[in-house]
Amino acid sequence: MKPKKNVVDRVAQICSALRRAIIERALSPGDKLPEDQLGLSFGVSRTIARQALGQLAAEGLVNLRRNRIAVVATPTxxxxxxxxxxxxxxxxxxxxxxxxxxxxxxxxxxxxxxxxxxxxxxxxxxxxxxxxxxxxxxxxxxxxxxxxxxxxxxxxxxxxxxxxxxxxxxxxxxxxxxxxxxxxxxxxxxxxxxxxxxxxxxxxxxxxAMIRPPQRTERDLSAILAPFIAG
Amino acid sequence: MKPKKNVVDRVAQICSALRRAIIERALSPGDKLPEDQLGLSFGVSRTIARQALGQLAAEGLVNLRRNRIAVVATPTxxxxxxxxxxxxxxxxxxxxxxxxxxxxxxxxxxxxxxxxxxxxxxxxxxxxxxxxxxxxxxxxxxxxxxxxxxxxxxxxxxxxxxxxxxxxxxxxxxxxxxxxxxxxxxxxxxxxxxxxxxxxxxxxxxxxAMIRPPQRTERDLSAILAPFIAG
DNA sequence: GATCGCAAAAGTGCATACAATTAGCAGCGC
DNA sequence: GCGCTGCTAATTGTATGCACTTTTGCGATC
Structure with a gap:
Protein backbone atom coordinates (compact mmCIF):
# COMPACT_ATOMS: atom_id res chain seq x y z
CA MET A 1 0.00 0.00 0.00
CA LYS A 2 1.19 3.44 -0.93
CA PRO A 3 2.31 5.87 1.71
CA LYS A 4 -0.38 8.20 0.52
CA LYS A 5 -3.40 8.34 2.75
CA ASN A 6 -2.80 9.44 6.28
CA VAL A 7 -5.29 6.83 7.38
CA VAL A 8 -8.13 9.37 7.51
CA ASP A 9 -7.10 12.58 9.01
CA ARG A 10 -5.00 12.50 12.09
CA VAL A 11 -7.18 15.02 13.82
CA ALA A 12 -10.08 12.61 13.68
CA GLN A 13 -7.87 9.84 14.99
CA ILE A 14 -6.83 11.87 17.99
CA CYS A 15 -10.41 12.84 18.65
CA SER A 16 -11.53 9.21 18.64
CA ALA A 17 -8.73 8.19 20.93
CA LEU A 18 -9.54 10.93 23.39
CA ARG A 19 -13.26 10.23 23.22
CA ARG A 20 -12.65 6.61 24.07
CA ALA A 21 -10.26 7.55 26.84
CA ILE A 22 -12.90 9.82 28.30
CA ILE A 23 -15.79 7.41 27.96
CA GLU A 24 -13.76 4.59 29.49
CA ARG A 25 -12.89 6.89 32.36
CA ALA A 26 -9.19 6.72 31.72
CA LEU A 27 -9.51 10.47 31.60
CA SER A 28 -11.70 12.10 34.22
CA PRO A 29 -13.43 15.46 34.28
CA GLY A 30 -10.90 18.15 35.05
CA ASP A 31 -7.86 16.27 33.75
CA LYS A 32 -5.49 18.57 31.93
CA LEU A 33 -4.74 18.14 28.24
CA PRO A 34 -1.72 20.28 27.29
CA GLU A 35 -1.30 20.62 23.56
CA ASP A 36 2.33 19.68 23.30
CA GLN A 37 1.98 16.70 25.59
CA LEU A 38 -0.89 15.49 23.43
CA GLY A 39 1.19 16.08 20.34
CA LEU A 40 4.04 14.15 21.84
CA SER A 41 1.80 11.22 22.74
CA PHE A 42 0.27 11.00 19.29
CA GLY A 43 3.38 11.90 17.35
CA VAL A 44 2.03 15.08 15.84
CA SER A 45 2.66 18.77 16.27
CA ARG A 46 0.69 21.08 18.48
CA THR A 47 -1.16 22.32 15.43
CA ILE A 48 -2.93 19.02 15.04
CA ALA A 49 -3.46 18.43 18.75
CA ARG A 50 -4.98 21.86 18.96
CA GLN A 51 -7.44 21.17 16.18
CA ALA A 52 -8.51 17.98 17.89
CA LEU A 53 -9.09 19.86 21.12
CA GLY A 54 -11.19 22.36 19.21
CA GLN A 55 -13.41 19.59 17.88
CA LEU A 56 -13.82 17.97 21.27
CA ALA A 57 -14.64 21.32 22.81
CA ALA A 58 -17.39 21.75 20.22
CA GLU A 59 -18.71 18.35 21.27
CA GLY A 60 -18.71 19.43 24.89
CA LEU A 61 -16.16 16.87 26.02
CA VAL A 62 -13.39 19.39 26.64
CA ASN A 63 -13.32 22.84 28.14
CA LEU A 64 -11.21 25.46 26.42
CA ARG A 65 -10.39 28.81 27.98
CA ARG A 66 -8.15 31.35 26.39
CA ASN A 67 -4.49 30.92 27.28
CA ARG A 68 -5.40 28.13 29.64
CA ILE A 69 -4.61 24.48 29.44
CA ALA A 70 -7.50 22.47 28.00
CA VAL A 71 -9.26 20.22 30.48
CA VAL A 72 -11.72 17.38 30.23
CA ALA A 73 -15.13 18.97 30.73
CA THR A 74 -16.90 18.75 34.06
CA PRO A 75 -20.60 18.87 33.26
CA THR A 76 -22.83 20.46 35.83
CA ALA A 209 -26.54 7.40 38.58
CA MET A 210 -26.54 11.00 39.71
CA ILE A 211 -25.19 10.15 43.10
CA ARG A 212 -21.49 10.00 43.65
CA PRO A 213 -19.53 13.16 44.36
CA PRO A 214 -16.67 13.93 42.00
CA GLN A 215 -13.09 13.09 42.94
CA ARG A 216 -9.81 14.65 41.99
CA THR A 217 -6.28 13.26 41.61
CA GLU A 218 -3.19 14.00 39.58
CA ARG A 219 -2.06 11.45 37.02
CA ASP A 220 0.43 11.01 34.23
CA LEU A 221 -1.22 11.90 30.93
CA SER A 222 1.03 10.03 28.55
CA ALA A 223 0.70 6.84 30.56
CA ILE A 224 -3.08 7.17 30.49
CA LEU A 225 -3.13 7.82 26.77
CA ALA A 226 -0.72 5.10 25.69
CA PRO A 227 -3.36 2.36 25.23
CA PHE A 228 -5.51 4.66 23.10
CA ILE A 229 -2.95 5.50 20.48
CA ALA A 230 -3.70 3.56 17.34
CA GLY A 231 -0.84 1.37 16.10
CA MET B 1 -10.93 49.31 27.34
CA LYS B 2 -7.82 47.23 27.40
CA PRO B 3 -6.24 46.02 24.19
CA LYS B 4 -6.10 42.51 25.56
CA LYS B 5 -9.11 40.41 24.70
CA ASN B 6 -9.37 39.35 21.14
CA VAL B 7 -13.11 39.89 21.34
CA VAL B 8 -13.76 36.22 22.01
CA ASP B 9 -11.72 33.90 19.91
CA ARG B 10 -11.32 34.72 16.30
CA VAL B 11 -12.11 31.22 15.20
CA ALA B 12 -15.57 31.50 16.74
CA GLN B 13 -16.03 34.85 15.06
CA ILE B 14 -15.23 33.44 11.66
CA CYS B 15 -17.53 30.51 12.26
CA SER B 16 -20.42 32.80 13.15
CA ALA B 17 -19.84 34.95 10.13
CA LEU B 18 -19.79 31.99 7.81
CA ARG B 19 -22.82 30.42 9.44
CA ARG B 20 -24.77 33.59 8.88
CA ALA B 21 -23.54 33.89 5.33
CA ILE B 22 -24.70 30.35 4.68
CA ILE B 23 -28.08 30.68 6.37
CA GLU B 24 -28.78 33.93 4.55
CA ARG B 25 -27.89 32.23 1.29
CA ALA B 26 -25.05 34.58 0.55
CA LEU B 27 -23.09 31.38 0.31
CA SER B 28 -24.73 28.50 -1.50
CA PRO B 29 -24.07 24.78 -1.34
CA GLY B 30 -20.97 23.98 -3.33
CA ASP B 31 -19.37 27.40 -3.01
CA LYS B 32 -15.63 27.15 -2.51
CA LEU B 33 -13.96 28.36 0.66
CA PRO B 34 -10.19 28.49 0.13
CA GLU B 35 -8.27 28.91 3.35
CA ASP B 36 -6.08 31.78 2.31
CA GLN B 37 -8.92 33.72 0.76
CA LEU B 38 -10.87 33.30 3.98
CA GLY B 39 -7.85 34.37 5.97
CA LEU B 40 -7.47 37.41 3.79
CA SER B 41 -11.11 38.37 4.17
CA PHE B 42 -11.04 38.08 7.94
CA GLY B 43 -7.54 39.38 8.44
CA VAL B 44 -6.09 36.21 9.91
CA SER B 45 -3.71 33.53 8.79
CA ARG B 46 -4.65 30.29 7.17
CA THR B 47 -4.15 28.54 10.49
CA ILE B 48 -7.16 30.28 11.97
CA ALA B 49 -9.29 29.99 8.86
CA ARG B 50 -8.50 26.32 8.79
CA GLN B 51 -9.65 25.81 12.35
CA ALA B 52 -12.90 27.56 11.60
CA LEU B 53 -13.47 25.31 8.60
CA GLY B 54 -12.84 22.30 10.82
CA GLN B 55 -15.55 23.41 13.21
CA LEU B 56 -18.03 24.09 10.46
CA ALA B 57 -17.29 20.73 8.92
CA ALA B 58 -18.07 19.10 12.26
CA GLU B 59 -21.39 20.94 12.21
CA GLY B 60 -22.13 19.65 8.75
CA LEU B 61 -22.16 23.05 7.10
CA VAL B 62 -18.94 22.55 5.18
CA ASN B 63 -17.45 19.62 3.33
CA LEU B 64 -13.77 18.93 3.78
CA ARG B 65 -11.84 16.53 1.57
CA ARG B 66 -8.15 15.96 1.87
CA ASN B 67 -6.08 18.30 -0.30
CA ARG B 68 -9.24 19.77 -1.73
CA ILE B 69 -10.68 23.20 -1.31
CA ALA B 70 -13.38 23.30 1.35
CA VAL B 71 -16.89 23.81 0.01
CA VAL B 72 -20.22 24.71 1.52
CA ALA B 73 -21.95 21.39 2.13
CA THR B 74 -24.61 20.13 -0.26
CA PRO B 75 -26.94 18.00 1.83
CA THR B 76 -28.58 15.09 0.08
CA ALA B 209 -39.86 23.15 0.48
CA MET B 210 -38.23 20.09 -0.97
CA ILE B 211 -38.98 21.14 -4.48
CA ARG B 212 -36.58 23.28 -6.36
CA PRO B 213 -33.58 21.74 -8.09
CA PRO B 214 -30.20 23.12 -7.07
CA GLN B 215 -28.47 25.76 -9.18
CA ARG B 216 -24.84 26.52 -9.73
CA THR B 217 -22.95 29.74 -10.48
CA GLU B 218 -19.50 31.18 -9.86
CA ARG B 219 -19.18 34.22 -7.64
CA ASP B 220 -16.58 36.34 -5.93
CA LEU B 221 -16.02 35.07 -2.42
CA SER B 222 -14.55 38.15 -0.82
CA ALA B 223 -17.38 40.31 -2.11
CA ILE B 224 -19.90 37.88 -0.68
CA LEU B 225 -18.17 37.79 2.66
CA ALA B 226 -17.58 41.48 3.10
CA PRO B 227 -20.89 42.25 4.83
CA PHE B 228 -20.36 39.42 7.33
CA ILE B 229 -17.02 40.54 8.66
CA ALA B 230 -17.53 42.06 12.08
CA GLY B 231 -16.36 45.62 12.45
C1' DG C 1 -10.58 20.77 -33.77
C1' DA C 2 -10.14 17.64 -30.02
C1' DT C 3 -7.08 15.09 -26.94
C1' DC C 4 -3.15 14.11 -24.36
C1' DG C 5 0.87 15.29 -21.57
C1' DC C 6 3.37 18.05 -18.74
C1' DA C 7 4.98 21.94 -16.32
C1' DA C 8 3.55 25.98 -13.65
C1' DA C 9 0.31 27.69 -10.37
C1' DA C 10 -2.73 27.27 -6.68
C1' DG C 11 -3.96 25.07 -2.67
C1' DT C 12 -3.74 22.08 1.29
C1' DG C 13 -1.12 19.43 5.31
C1' DC C 14 1.86 19.97 8.74
C1' DA C 15 5.67 21.53 11.65
C1' DT C 16 8.06 25.09 13.55
C1' DA C 17 9.16 29.76 15.26
C1' DC C 18 8.13 33.55 17.96
C1' DA C 19 5.23 36.65 20.68
C1' DA C 20 2.04 36.97 24.42
C1' DT C 21 -0.03 35.20 28.44
C1' DT C 22 -0.29 32.46 32.49
C1' DA C 23 1.48 29.61 36.33
C1' DG C 24 4.71 28.54 39.73
C1' DC C 25 7.88 29.94 43.05
C1' DA C 26 11.35 32.31 45.60
C1' DG C 27 12.22 36.36 48.20
C1' DC C 28 10.69 40.06 50.88
C1' DG C 29 8.17 42.83 54.18
C1' DC C 30 4.99 42.65 57.80
C1' DG D 1 3.28 32.50 59.54
C1' DC D 2 1.01 35.10 55.70
C1' DG D 3 0.42 37.77 51.84
C1' DC D 4 2.51 40.60 48.26
C1' DT D 5 5.92 41.27 44.36
C1' DG D 6 8.58 40.20 40.71
C1' DC D 7 11.08 36.77 38.13
C1' DT D 8 11.36 32.41 35.29
C1' DA D 9 9.46 28.41 33.16
C1' DA D 10 5.50 26.56 30.94
C1' DT D 11 1.90 27.02 27.83
C1' DT D 12 -1.01 28.98 24.54
C1' DG D 13 -2.07 32.12 20.16
C1' DT D 14 -0.81 32.96 15.66
C1' DA D 15 1.92 33.48 11.46
C1' DT D 16 4.97 31.62 8.33
C1' DG D 17 7.63 28.25 5.70
C1' DC D 18 8.14 24.06 3.16
C1' DA D 19 6.64 19.67 1.20
C1' DC D 20 3.20 17.57 -1.22
C1' DT D 21 -1.20 17.25 -3.99
C1' DT D 22 -4.42 18.89 -7.12
C1' DT D 23 -5.78 21.94 -10.63
C1' DT D 24 -4.93 24.63 -14.58
C1' DG D 25 -2.99 26.40 -18.73
C1' DC D 26 -0.90 25.47 -22.95
C1' DG D 27 1.36 23.54 -26.60
C1' DA D 28 2.22 19.26 -29.26
C1' DT D 29 0.10 15.63 -31.50
C1' DC D 30 -3.23 13.12 -33.95
Missing part, protein backbone atom coordinates in the same frame (compact mmCIF):
# COMPACT_ATOMS: atom_id res chain seq x y z
CA UNK A 77 -25.73 18.45 37.17
CA UNK A 78 -28.08 20.54 35.08
CA UNK A 79 -26.05 19.85 31.96
CA UNK A 80 -26.05 16.17 32.76
CA UNK A 81 -29.83 16.05 33.08
CA UNK A 82 -30.19 18.18 29.97
CA UNK A 83 -27.95 15.86 28.02
CA UNK A 84 -29.98 12.84 29.01
CA UNK A 85 -33.27 14.46 28.13
CA UNK A 86 -31.93 15.24 24.67
CA UNK A 87 -30.55 11.76 24.40
CA UNK A 88 -33.92 10.25 25.26
CA UNK A 89 -35.60 12.32 22.57
CA UNK A 90 -33.05 11.32 19.95
CA UNK A 91 -32.93 7.67 20.79
CA UNK A 92 -36.70 7.52 20.74
CA UNK A 93 -36.41 8.55 17.10
CA UNK A 94 -33.95 5.72 16.61
CA UNK A 95 -36.30 3.21 18.22
CA UNK A 96 -39.25 4.39 16.15
CA UNK A 97 -37.25 4.17 12.98
CA UNK A 98 -35.71 0.78 13.67
CA UNK A 99 -38.91 -0.91 14.81
CA UNK A 100 -40.16 -0.49 11.25
CA UNK A 101 -37.02 -1.28 9.30
CA UNK A 102 -34.85 -3.65 11.29
CA UNK A 103 -33.75 -6.87 9.59
CA UNK A 104 -33.15 -10.29 11.10
CA UNK A 105 -29.44 -9.91 10.44
CA UNK A 106 -29.40 -6.72 12.44
CA UNK A 107 -31.29 -8.37 15.27
CA UNK A 108 -28.68 -11.10 15.26
CA UNK A 109 -25.88 -8.58 15.36
CA UNK A 110 -27.46 -6.81 18.29
CA UNK A 111 -27.89 -10.05 20.21
CA UNK A 112 -24.30 -10.91 19.50
CA UNK A 113 -23.25 -7.56 20.84
CA UNK A 114 -25.27 -8.07 24.00
CA UNK A 115 -23.65 -11.48 24.41
CA UNK A 116 -20.21 -9.88 24.15
CA UNK A 117 -21.27 -7.45 26.75
CA UNK A 118 -22.32 -10.25 29.06
CA UNK A 119 -19.02 -12.00 28.47
CA UNK A 120 -16.97 -8.96 29.37
CA UNK A 121 -14.96 -9.05 32.56
CA UNK A 122 -17.33 -7.58 35.13
CA UNK A 123 -14.36 -6.17 37.00
CA UNK A 124 -13.34 -4.11 34.00
CA UNK A 125 -15.34 -0.93 34.21
CA UNK A 126 -13.87 0.40 31.01
CA UNK A 127 -14.91 -2.55 28.85
CA UNK A 128 -18.47 -2.67 30.09
CA UNK A 129 -18.98 1.06 29.79
CA UNK A 130 -17.62 1.08 26.28
CA UNK A 131 -19.75 -1.87 25.21
CA UNK A 132 -22.87 -0.36 26.70
CA UNK A 133 -22.25 2.87 24.81
CA UNK A 134 -21.40 1.00 21.63
CA UNK A 135 -24.76 -0.73 21.79
CA UNK A 136 -26.52 2.57 21.41
CA UNK A 137 -24.16 3.74 18.71
CA UNK A 138 -24.72 0.47 16.89
CA UNK A 139 -28.47 0.97 17.04
CA UNK A 140 -28.15 4.49 15.72
CA UNK A 141 -25.92 3.28 12.90
CA UNK A 142 -28.54 0.72 11.86
CA UNK A 143 -31.00 3.45 11.01
CA UNK A 144 -28.83 4.22 7.99
CA UNK A 145 -29.11 7.89 8.78
CA UNK A 146 -25.68 9.40 9.20
CA UNK A 147 -26.86 12.61 10.81
CA UNK A 148 -29.04 10.89 13.36
CA UNK A 149 -26.16 8.55 14.07
CA UNK A 150 -23.82 11.46 14.56
CA UNK A 151 -26.00 13.25 17.07
CA UNK A 152 -26.84 10.11 19.01
CA UNK A 153 -23.17 9.23 19.19
CA UNK A 154 -22.20 12.66 20.34
CA UNK A 155 -24.84 12.80 23.00
CA UNK A 156 -24.04 9.27 24.12
CA UNK A 157 -20.42 10.20 24.69
CA UNK A 158 -21.49 13.28 26.52
CA UNK A 159 -23.75 11.16 28.70
CA UNK A 160 -20.83 8.92 29.43
CA UNK A 161 -18.83 11.89 30.58
CA UNK A 162 -21.68 13.05 32.77
CA UNK A 163 -21.92 9.63 34.35
CA UNK A 164 -18.21 9.70 34.86
CA UNK A 165 -18.65 12.85 36.90
CA UNK A 166 -21.76 11.92 38.81
CA UNK A 167 -22.59 8.26 38.31
CA UNK A 168 -21.87 5.50 40.73
CA UNK A 169 -19.63 2.74 39.39
CA UNK A 170 -21.29 1.49 36.23
CA UNK A 171 -23.46 -1.56 36.75
CA UNK A 172 -23.44 -3.79 33.73
CA UNK A 173 -26.13 -6.32 34.57
CA UNK A 174 -29.15 -4.10 34.45
CA UNK A 175 -27.93 -2.50 31.24
CA UNK A 176 -27.76 -5.91 29.58
CA UNK A 177 -31.24 -6.86 30.71
CA UNK A 178 -32.66 -3.58 29.45
CA UNK A 179 -30.81 -3.78 26.17
CA UNK A 180 -32.42 -7.17 25.65
CA UNK A 181 -35.86 -5.73 26.17
CA UNK A 182 -35.18 -3.10 23.56
CA UNK A 183 -34.07 -5.67 21.02
CA UNK A 184 -37.10 -7.82 21.79
CA UNK A 185 -39.43 -4.95 21.10
CA UNK A 186 -37.59 -4.10 17.90
CA UNK A 187 -37.78 -7.68 16.73
CA UNK A 188 -41.53 -7.68 17.13
CA UNK A 189 -41.73 -4.45 15.20
CA UNK A 190 -43.67 -2.91 18.04
CA UNK A 191 -42.94 0.78 17.63
CA UNK A 192 -44.52 1.96 20.85
CA UNK A 193 -42.90 -0.78 22.92
CA UNK A 194 -39.50 -0.13 21.42
CA UNK A 195 -39.65 3.58 22.14
CA UNK A 196 -40.94 2.87 25.64
CA UNK A 197 -38.20 0.34 26.33
CA UNK A 198 -35.57 2.76 25.12
CA UNK A 199 -36.95 5.65 27.13
CA UNK A 200 -37.30 3.67 30.32
CA UNK A 201 -33.82 2.22 29.89
CA UNK A 202 -32.24 5.63 29.59
CA UNK A 203 -34.33 7.01 32.43
CA UNK A 204 -33.21 4.11 34.55
CA UNK A 205 -29.60 4.88 33.74
CA UNK A 206 -30.12 8.42 34.97
CA UNK A 207 -31.88 7.25 38.11
CA UNK A 208 -29.19 4.74 38.94
CA UNK B 77 -32.35 14.90 0.16
CA UNK B 78 -32.10 12.09 2.71
CA UNK B 79 -29.87 14.20 4.91
CA UNK B 80 -32.28 17.09 4.63
CA UNK B 81 -35.23 14.98 5.73
CA UNK B 82 -33.14 13.41 8.45
CA UNK B 83 -32.12 16.81 9.73
CA UNK B 84 -35.69 17.97 9.92
CA UNK B 85 -36.85 14.88 11.75
CA UNK B 86 -34.16 15.44 14.35
CA UNK B 87 -35.07 19.08 14.53
CA UNK B 88 -38.69 18.25 15.15
CA UNK B 89 -37.76 15.93 17.99
CA UNK B 90 -35.50 18.53 19.59
CA UNK B 91 -37.84 21.45 19.21
CA UNK B 92 -40.67 19.38 20.67
CA UNK B 93 -38.53 19.17 23.78
CA UNK B 94 -38.17 22.94 23.68
CA UNK B 95 -41.92 23.41 23.36
CA UNK B 96 -42.66 21.02 26.20
CA UNK B 97 -40.17 22.72 28.42
CA UNK B 98 -41.24 26.27 27.65
CA UNK B 99 -44.96 25.64 27.96
CA UNK B 100 -44.34 25.02 31.65
CA UNK B 101 -41.77 27.69 32.39
CA UNK B 102 -42.28 30.62 30.06
CA UNK B 103 -42.72 34.06 31.63
CA UNK B 104 -44.84 36.99 30.43
CA UNK B 105 -41.63 38.89 29.65
CA UNK B 106 -40.49 36.09 27.39
CA UNK B 107 -43.87 35.99 25.68
CA UNK B 108 -43.55 39.71 25.05
CA UNK B 109 -40.08 39.29 23.63
CA UNK B 110 -41.28 36.60 21.29
CA UNK B 111 -44.17 38.72 20.08
CA UNK B 112 -41.78 41.58 19.54
CA UNK B 113 -39.57 39.31 17.48
CA UNK B 114 -42.49 38.18 15.38
CA UNK B 115 -43.43 41.81 14.82
CA UNK B 116 -39.91 42.55 13.60
CA UNK B 117 -40.23 39.64 11.28
CA UNK B 118 -43.46 41.02 9.90
CA UNK B 119 -41.84 44.40 9.43
CA UNK B 120 -38.91 43.02 7.48
CA UNK B 121 -38.65 43.87 3.83
CA UNK B 122 -40.47 40.99 2.14
CA UNK B 123 -38.18 41.33 -0.84
CA UNK B 124 -35.17 40.64 1.28
CA UNK B 125 -34.84 36.90 1.44
CA UNK B 126 -31.84 37.06 3.69
CA UNK B 127 -33.50 39.09 6.42
CA UNK B 128 -36.64 37.00 6.60
CA UNK B 129 -34.75 33.73 6.62
CA UNK B 130 -32.47 34.94 9.35
CA UNK B 131 -35.31 36.23 11.47
CA UNK B 132 -37.25 33.01 11.06
CA UNK B 133 -34.26 31.00 12.19
CA UNK B 134 -33.55 33.38 15.04
CA UNK B 135 -37.05 32.81 16.34
CA UNK B 136 -36.30 29.18 16.91
CA UNK B 137 -32.92 29.92 18.41
CA UNK B 138 -34.54 32.46 20.69
CA UNK B 139 -37.06 29.89 21.87
CA UNK B 140 -34.31 27.38 22.53
CA UNK B 141 -32.36 29.97 24.48
CA UNK B 142 -35.36 30.67 26.69
CA UNK B 143 -35.28 27.16 28.04
CA UNK B 144 -32.15 28.14 29.94
CA UNK B 145 -30.53 24.91 28.87
CA UNK B 146 -27.32 25.62 27.04
CA UNK B 147 -26.90 22.15 25.61
CA UNK B 148 -30.42 21.99 24.25
CA UNK B 149 -29.92 25.45 22.84
CA UNK B 150 -26.71 24.40 21.17
CA UNK B 151 -28.19 21.38 19.44
CA UNK B 152 -31.32 23.21 18.34
CA UNK B 153 -29.20 26.01 16.94
CA UNK B 154 -26.93 23.66 15.08
CA UNK B 155 -29.75 21.69 13.58
CA UNK B 156 -31.62 24.88 12.70
CA UNK B 157 -28.64 26.14 10.72
CA UNK B 158 -28.33 22.80 9.05
CA UNK B 159 -32.00 22.96 8.13
CA UNK B 160 -31.43 26.36 6.67
CA UNK B 161 -28.68 24.98 4.49
CA UNK B 162 -30.91 22.13 3.39
CA UNK B 163 -33.64 24.56 2.45
CA UNK B 164 -31.08 26.58 0.58
CA UNK B 165 -30.34 23.53 -1.50
CA UNK B 166 -33.85 22.26 -2.02
CA UNK B 167 -36.36 24.79 -0.83
CA UNK B 168 -38.32 27.13 -2.98
CA UNK B 169 -37.78 30.81 -2.21
CA UNK B 170 -38.55 31.27 1.46
CA UNK B 171 -42.10 32.41 2.16
CA UNK B 172 -42.26 34.60 5.19
CA UNK B 173 -45.99 35.00 5.71
CA UNK B 174 -46.87 31.45 6.66
CA UNK B 175 -43.89 31.27 8.97
CA UNK B 176 -45.11 34.31 10.87
CA UNK B 177 -48.61 32.94 11.22
CA UNK B 178 -47.29 29.63 12.50
CA UNK B 179 -44.86 31.26 14.86
CA UNK B 180 -47.79 33.14 16.35
CA UNK B 181 -49.66 29.93 16.96
CA UNK B 182 -46.68 28.51 18.79
CA UNK B 183 -46.44 31.53 21.04
CA UNK B 184 -50.17 31.43 21.69
CA UNK B 185 -49.96 27.83 22.84
CA UNK B 186 -46.97 28.61 25.01
CA UNK B 187 -48.75 31.54 26.59
CA UNK B 188 -51.64 29.34 27.60
CA UNK B 189 -49.21 26.86 29.07
CA UNK B 190 -50.77 24.13 26.97
CA UNK B 191 -47.95 21.62 26.63
CA UNK B 192 -49.62 19.38 24.09
CA UNK B 193 -50.77 22.26 21.92
CA UNK B 194 -47.35 23.87 21.99
CA UNK B 195 -45.59 20.70 20.93
CA UNK B 196 -48.21 20.11 18.26
CA UNK B 197 -47.92 23.65 16.93
CA UNK B 198 -44.17 23.35 16.79
CA UNK B 199 -44.25 19.99 15.09
CA UNK B 200 -46.79 20.99 12.52
CA UNK B 201 -44.95 24.22 11.81
CA UNK B 202 -41.71 22.41 11.10
CA UNK B 203 -43.48 19.75 9.08
CA UNK B 204 -45.12 22.48 7.06
CA UNK B 205 -41.73 24.04 6.39
CA UNK B 206 -40.54 20.72 5.02
CA UNK B 207 -43.64 20.26 2.92
CA UNK B 208 -43.44 23.73 1.46
Missing amino acids: VEEARDTFEIRIALEAVVANCLALTITPEQIAELRRHIADQGAADPASQSASIRLATDFHVLLAGMTGRPILERYVTEVAYRSGLALSAYGRPHSNDCAIEEHCQIVDALEEGDVAAAAAAMTSHLSAVVDR | VEEARDTFEIRIALEAVVANCLALTITPEQIAELRRHIADQGAADPASQSASIRLATDFHVLLAGMTGRPILERYVTEVAYRSGLALSAYGRPHSNDCAIEEHCQIVDALEEGDVAAAAAAMTSHLSAVVDR
